[in-house]
Amino acid sequence: MYTFFIIALRNLVQAKRRTLLLGSAIAFVSLLLLLLLSISKGVSDRLIEASTLTSTGHVNIAGFFKQRANSATPLITNREQIRKLVQDNVQGLAMVTDRARGWGRLIGTGGSFNTGLNGVILEESAFLKEVKLAEQSEYKKDGSNKILGDISNFGQPNTILIFAGQAKKLGVDVGDTLTFITEANGGQANSVDLTVSAIARDMGFLSNFSVFVPRQTVLDLDRRGPDTTGAVWIYLKDISRSTEVRQQLEGVLSKAGFTILEHDPRPFFFKFQKIVGQDWRGLRLDLTTWDDEVSFINWIVTSLNGLSVFLVAILGLIIATGIANSMWMTVRERTKEIGTLRAIGMQKPQVRTLFMIEASLLGLLGALAGCILGIVLVSIINVANIPISNAGLRVFLMTDVVTLALRPAHLITALVFLPLLTAMAAFYPSLKASQMRPVQALNQGK
Amino acid sequence: MSVVLKGVFKDYPLGASIVRALHGIDLEIEKGEFTTIAGPSGCGKSTLLNLIGCMDVATTGTVSIEGKITNSLTDKEQTNLRLNTLGFIFQSFNLVPVLSVYQNVELPLLLKGGMTAGERSKRISELLDQVGLANKANNRSHELSGGQRQRVAIARALVTEPKIVLADEPTANLDSETGQNIIELMRTLNSKQKTTFIFSSHDPKVIEHARRIVRLQDGRVIEDVRK
Numbered sequence: 001m002y003t004f005f006i007i008a009l010r011n012l013v014q015a016k017r018r019t020l021l022l023g024s025a026i027a028f029v030s031l032l033l034l035l036l037l038s039i040s041k042g043v044s045d046r047l048i049e050a051s052t053l054t055s056t057g058h059v060n061i062a063g064f065f066k067q068r069a070n071s072a073t074p075l076i077t078n079r080e081q082i083r084k085l086v087q088d089n090v091q092g093l094a095m096v097t098d099r100a101r102g103w104g105r106l107i108g109t110g111g112s113f114n115t116g117l118n119g120v121i122l123e124e125s126a127f128l129k130e131v132k133l134a135e136q137s138e139y140k141k142d143g144s145n146k147i148l149g150d151i152s153n154f155g156q157p158n159t160i161l162i163f164a165g166q167a168k169k170l171g172v173d174v175g176d177t178l179t180f181i182t183e184a185n186g187g188q189a190n191s192v193d194l195t196v197s198a199i200a201r202d203m204g205f206l207s208n209f210s211v212f213v214p215r216q217t218v219l220d221l222d223r224r225g226p227d228t229t230g231a232v233w234i235y236l237k238d239i240s241r242s243t244e245v246r247q248q249l250e251g252v253l254s255k256a257g258f259t260i261l262e263h264d265p266r267p268f269f270f271k272f273q274k275i276v277g278q279d280w281r282g283l284r285l286d287l288t289t290w291d292d293e294v295s296f297i298n299w300i301v302t303s304l305n306g307l308s309v310f311l312v313a314i315l316g317l318i319i320a321t322g323i324a325n326s327m328w329m330t331v332r333e334r335t336k337e338i339g340t341l342r343a344i345g346m347q348k349p350q351v352r353t354l355f356m357i358e359a360s361l362l363g364l365l366g367a368l369a370g371c372i373l374g375i376v377l378v379s380i381i382n383v384a385n386i387p388i389s390n391a392g393l394r395v396f397l398m399t400d401v402v403t404l405a406l407r408p409a410h411l412i413t414a415l416v417f418l419p420l421l422t423a424m425a426a427f428y429p430s431l432k433a434s435q436m437r438p439v440q441a442l443n444q445g446k
Numbered sequence: 447m448s449v450v451l452k453g454v455f456k457d458y459p460l461g462a463s464i465v466r467a468l469h470g471i472d473l474e475i476e477k478g479e480f481t482t483i484a485g486p487s488g489c490g491k492s493t494l495l496n497l498i499g500c501m502d503v504a505t506t507g508t509v510s511i512e513g514k515i516t517n518s519l520t521d522k523e524q525t526n527l528r529l530n531t532l533g534f535i536f537q538s539f540n541l542v543p544v545l546s547v548y549q550n551v552e553l554p555l556l557l558k559g560g561m562t563a564g565e566r567s568k569r570i571s572e573l574l575d576q577v578g579l580a581n582k583a584n585n586r587s588h589e590l591s592g593g594q595r596q597r598v599a600i601a602r603a604l605v606t607e608p609k610i611v612l613a614d615e616p617t618a619n620l621d622s623e624t625g626q627n628i629i630e631l632m633r634t635l636n637s638k639q640k641t642t643f644i645f646s647s648h649d650p651k652v653i654e655h656a657r658r659i660v661r662l663q664d665g666r667v668i669e670d671v672r673k
Contacts, residue, residue, distance in 0.1 A: 003549065003556050010544030340540040343501055344602065345529025345557045347522060438501040438528075442536075 004350075008358035015330070021320075022326055023366040024217030026422065029291075029315045030370020030414045031377070036308035038378050038404040039173065043397055044301045045405045046238070047294060050203040053127040054118075054210055056293035056411050057097070057233025058242045061086070062268045064261070064275045072223075072275045074101040074268065077283055079229045082253070085236055089252045090245055094235040097124035101219035101230025103269070104182030106162075110171015116210050117180065118271065119230065122155045126235070127212070130163075134201045139167035149174035153197040155214050160194035161205035167199045176201055180213075182221060189293065192221050205297050217361060232267070242289040250287055259284045265292045301398075307424065319418075321424035325358055327429035331355065339441030348434040355430035356423050362401045362420030367414045374414075378406040447513075448610055448642045449475040449498055454507035456493050456665075467493040469665040470507070475644060475658075477609070480636045480657035491646035491666040492614050498644065500524040501614045506618055512609055519534055529558055533603030533630075534614035535645070539595040541587040541602075547574070548583040566635040573601040573650045575632060593624035598630060604641065613645035617652050629655045 012019045052058065063076035072197030076082065079098060086096050105112055106319060107204050122128060127152060136143030154161050160178060162170070172178060174196050181191040215433055219226065236245060261284045268286060275284075291298065331338070338351060346354075386402040388394045436444075456468040457613045467490045475481055492657055496502040497509050500516050500542050509516045511530055516524060528534075552569045563568070576581045577597040587595055596616060603611050611631065617625030629652050636643045647653050661669035 001546075003553060006549065007542065007544055014544055167595065337542060340536070340542070341535075341553075342525065342532050343499070343528060343540075344554050345525055345606075347525050350557070439496045442501070442540075 003355050007354060008084055008361050011330070011334075012362055013329075018326055018329075020364060022322055022362060024417055025319055026363055026366025027369035027373065029312065030367040030418055031373050032315065032441065033139055033308070033312050033404060033417070034099070034374035034410055035404070036311065037410040038306070038374075039408040040301060040304040040408070041405040041407060042399075042403045043304060045221070045270045046204070046397070046399050047297065048261075048290065049302060050081070050206045051238075051294040052235070052290055053130055054170050054203060055204045056061060056288070056290045057231075058239050058290050059234040060268070060288045060293065061234070061247075061285055062231035063283050063417055064099075064271075065283050066278075066281050068281070069096065069279055072272060073271075074103065074230050075224065075228055075283075076223075076231070076285065077228050078258075079227050079232070081256070082232050082258075085252055085256055086232060086249065089248065089313065090234060090236075092237045093348055094237045096122070096125075096232065096234055098229040098232045100215045100224070100228070102180075102182050102218050102221060104180055106166075106170065107169025107179045107181065108172045109176070110168045113169060114165070115166075115416045117182070117212050117218055117221075118212045119215035120212055121215050128161075132201045134164040134167075134199050136173070139164040139199055140173060149196070149198040151198050154212070156197065158192060158194050158217055159197040159213070159214065161198045161200060161212040162196060163200050163202050163211075164200045165207055166211065167196070172196055180221070190221050190223075192217065193326070200213065201400070202394070204394070204399070205281065207295075212246045219259065221223060239290070242291070242404075246289050246361065246421060248286050253285055253287075262442065263287065265295060267293045267296055272294070285384050288438070297336070306408055313407050316421055320421055323362070323422045323425035324429060327355060327359055327426040329434075330358070331433040333427050334433075335436070335441050335444045339438050339444075342438035342441060349435035352427075352430045355433055356426055359426030359430075360419040360423040363419035366422075367418035370418075371411050371414055374406065378404045447474055448477045448479070449473070449644070450510040451494075451497070452508045452510075452640075454504045454509060456490075456497065456502070457505045460647055463624055467665050468497075468504075471665075471667060473660065473667065474581060475642060477642055478636070478640040479658055480643045480656055481645075481658040481660060482635060482653050483644065483660050483662060484645035484648065484653045484656075485660075485662035489662040491648075493665075494662070495612050495614050495644065495646055497537060497611075500527050510631070514633055521565040522626075525545070529554065531609050532552060532608065533641075535599050535611065535616045537604050537618045539587070539592070539599045540559070541563070541595055541598055545586050546586055547579060547590070547598050550598055551605050554602060554606045570601075573605055576635065577601045591624075593622050593627065595630050596620060596624075597631065600635070603665040604635060604639070607639075608641065610642040610644065610659065613643065615646055615648070617649060619652065620668070622649075622651060625649065625652060626655075 009105060065073045081234055083096055102117035106115050133147045135145045136148055137145055153159060155433040161355060170178060176196050178194045179191055180194055181189055183189055229313060236242065252261050268288060341351060381402055381404055388397065388402060394400055451471050451473040451647045454468055456473040458467055482582060483494055497504050503517055511527060547591055548570060552566055555566050574583055577600055578598055579594060582590060582594065617628055620628060632643055633655060653659055658672045660667055
């Protein structure tokens with residue numbers, strides 16, 4: 001096999017111009033593949049990061065409480081018991097917290113909108129530790145580059161943290177007062193005045209759907225007891241176990257006497273209409289994973305992946321045609337050599353292997369060059385912190401600067417996929433080369 | 447008996463017609479013989495060697511190598527026979543251009559398998575020494591003269607210790623002095639190793655070195671003499 005490798009490598013070196021041309025084309029496809037994968041992964045990572053900070057745990061135990069028909073409240077009781085069941089039964093647990101939830105209208109001096117109200121437990125909130133505050137210019141025309149407010153002020157009674165885009169819509173600044181109006185359990189309207197203690201930088205789509213207040217504010221607003229909450233959020237050391245843990249907890253909670261709704265892989269708030277229309281009373285738990293909760297924006301990642309596959313498929317096809325054509329030329333040029341090798345005792349499959357190794361090696365070298373270029377380019381782009389000037393694109397990509405995430409798996413994909421592609425493209429020419437009778441090959445090659 | 451041909455015909459299609467290259471050849475070659483197939487161009491010398499070398503199949507008749515009738519062998523069996531029993535020397539040397547002298551000679555041993563790198567090295571060094579190319583082991587074929595290339599081809603043909611070596615016009619691309627040297631070398635190796643040598647030629651100076659001359663004309667044996 002070593003000799004086959006030497007023959008293949010030296011033939012590639014000998015056909016310098018062809019090798020360089022095809023190798024460069026393969027390197028370009030490899031580079032493009034890596035860029036597309038790292039853009040997609042960058043968006044996907046940002047989506048997971050933003051969603052698990054603002055809107056969801058890795059696994060969520062939420063619930064609908066129905067006091068009467070045609071109504072439903074985002075509420076679960078027995079909060080302590082549920083948290084204990086999670087603590088006792090889930091392996092690989094990183095953290096458990098819970099959020100009181102409300103839904104209503106937030107009104108400022110310059111505008112209003114409907115939003116979810118997140119009642120966070122200050123000491124358990126990863127979001128509050130990670131959140132970056134916005135400069136005044138991000139939400140106020142002619143604003144300064146200073147960050148007003150302080151995250152440590154959040155947590156005082158009736159304070160609120162909102163995002164820059166929301167502050168712009170509401171026409172408010174740090175220290176201003178907002179009014180939140182909601183419909184309580186009994187159907188009556190409750191309201192509370194909230195002081196803006198901090199304004200956070202936008203986190204893409206997800207910044208549109210939530211504002212943050214201390215947990216007690218939500219409980220007071222709806223006159224709920226201390227053993228109630230909106231959802232228990234579970235964070236795992238390994239996020240890929242989310243579905244497994246959700247299924248396990250469905251069993252655990254069911255055994256403990258809770259009624260569990262059949263799994264519906266949509267965000268919690270998307271199910272309200274369905275639940276309101278159902279004819280039952282009391283509490284039913286709804287268990288979801290993080291990807292259920294962000295499924296409505298998963299199309300971004302799906303679209304990017306689809307686009308990547310489409311582009312790489314088209315370019316792959318062009319490369320495969322080039323490789324096949326080049327292998328035909330190689331086989332024709334080396335007919336005499338094939339005849340000689342067959343004459344001195346090389347079997348048909350070995351001739352095939354020889355040409356396949358040559359094509360794979362070309363694919364591997366091209367892919368390797370593409371990987372090296374890809375690593376360099378991605379590093380430069382990430383270090384350069386290139387700002388995204390288009391506001392729509394910022395929302396779409398959930399980031400202000402171009403962020404690419406190149407993973408070892410992407411490099412392995414390129415290093416396996418492209419040599420395989422070139423080997424496949426070379427298969428038929430190699431097959432034809434191996435099928436020549438020695439005398440036929442020797443005579444043709446004269 | 448090393449090689450036996452009985453009633454061998456070989457036809458080639460040429461457009462709509464058929465050209466008969468060999469007309470009922472009967473031939474027996476004993477082990478250790480140094481035989482030339484002589485005759486003018488187009489008389490069927492190469493066709494005959496190709497049939498003996500399992501590189502082509504007879505239209506009718508049988509070809510037997512070391513007691514094995516080759517007509518009925520599969521491609522794989524024929525290839526194994528070429529690898530283990532036969533050695534080939536070509537008119538235009540046919541070395542693998544990207545390999546060194548050493549690697550060209552080593553190639554049949556690698557295909558055959560069963561030898562360690564040390565054993566291979568010893569065998570190749572001996573052979574390169576015998577053909578006078580011990581100091582050219584690392585050169586590529588394009589760095590060698592025609593005579594040196596043919597010596598490499600001889601070493602490659604002999605490296606697996608074949609029972610029969612077939613050489614198709616081995617001196618045709620060489621000047622006469624080099625050609626004489628190559629034939630002398632083949633003859634020496636034939637004497638030392640008792641390997642059967644069958645080579646084709648139309649050059650009288652080369653033919654006279656053979657101990658047996660089988661003369662062909664229009665695909666028929668017209669003379670078969672032993673010296």
